[in-house]
Amino acid sequence: GENVEQHPSTLSVQEGDSAVIKCTYSDSASNYFPWYKQELGKRPQLIIDIRSNVGEKKDQRIAVTLNKTAKHFSLHITETQPEDSAVYFCAAGQGGKLIFGQGTELSVKP
């Protein structure tokens, strides 16, 4: 079945550094790739998404890249801040069905 692998599972960076999280997916029919941020005890919230007809998208300090041929996509956070500390999930899907990665716990140290 469909599978989404996410790495690393934990990531610790200094404030101001960049953070990169990578995901690979197995279903070549996937056409939608969102990233969610989840703070402790709260619901996941969308931070950025990309569709299969776009290779890169940027929103302020956050960017996502997609390589459909290799079936992988990445989240880039620049100038990290302590409030970026959370668990981040990637997902891939099509037709209403989203499969999530296992999550990355990002810790930004002041």
Place this chain on the structure above:
Amino acid sequence: NAGVTQTPKFQVLKTGQSMTLQCAQDMNHEYMSWYRQDPGMGLRLIHYSVGAGITDQGEVPNGYNVSRSTTEDFPLRLLSAAPSQTSVYFCASSYSWALNQETQYFGPGTRLLVL
């Protein structure tokens, strides 16, 4: 709009009991999904629906039933609860997949403990 609502917030069950987790949205969203979240396992898709009367299985459907009689509601039924179903359950909805409106909005979650 209330968005996506879930009830109850927290529930304790004994093994073998049945219950229904409620999910409702008031955004006229066609697509709805149920996920469970366990430590280190991310969000796993249980069932999803692309419209009223249409449901399909996700990654981990065993032990769960769903129905979608209205656009607004998407209840999740546990027929005979097992300790392995202890988890946090999230419901999510999105407007449409075909119209670049795929963003899924999550409910606040239901924390379920099965003893």
